[in-house]
Amino acid sequence: MSGLRDSLDLIRMVRPEAGTAAIDHEIQAERANSLSAAERRVIKAIAGFKTGDDREHWLAEAREAVWGYFVQRELIGFRRHTEVIADLGIPGEVLNGLGARPK
Numbered sequence: 001m002s003g004l005r006d007s008l009d010l011i012r013m014v015r016p017e018a019g020t021a022a023i024d025h026e027i028q029a030e031r032a033n034s035l036s037a038a039e040r041r042v043i044k045a046i047a048g049f050k051t052g053d054d055r056e057h058w059l060a061e062a063r064e065a066v067w068g069y070f071v072q073r074e075l076i077g078f079r080r081h082t083e084v085i086a087d088l089g090i091p092g093e094v095l096n097g098l099g100a101r102p103k
Helices: 003-014 018-051 055-076 082-090
Strands: none
Touching: 018 055, 018 082
């Protein structure tokens, strides 16, 4: 066991970034999974909103989902949302109420 530890210590001395590469990779994978889950929630909420059934419920759900999705994107470093608004077909009515909390 100490042989492995010595090898890892040697690798870190030669290439210090190698010690954090694995955890950095896991963090990136978690970010991608989280963003993907947020996008799926947006797609589901917008589909429900566009059906016209229980419109107020789906409008609130869509606004909350889009808000969370935008926050996730910004945390990763994506600041512009214009393209995803078009790609996902996010209605203006949803965008107009982002961040607002229902009574």
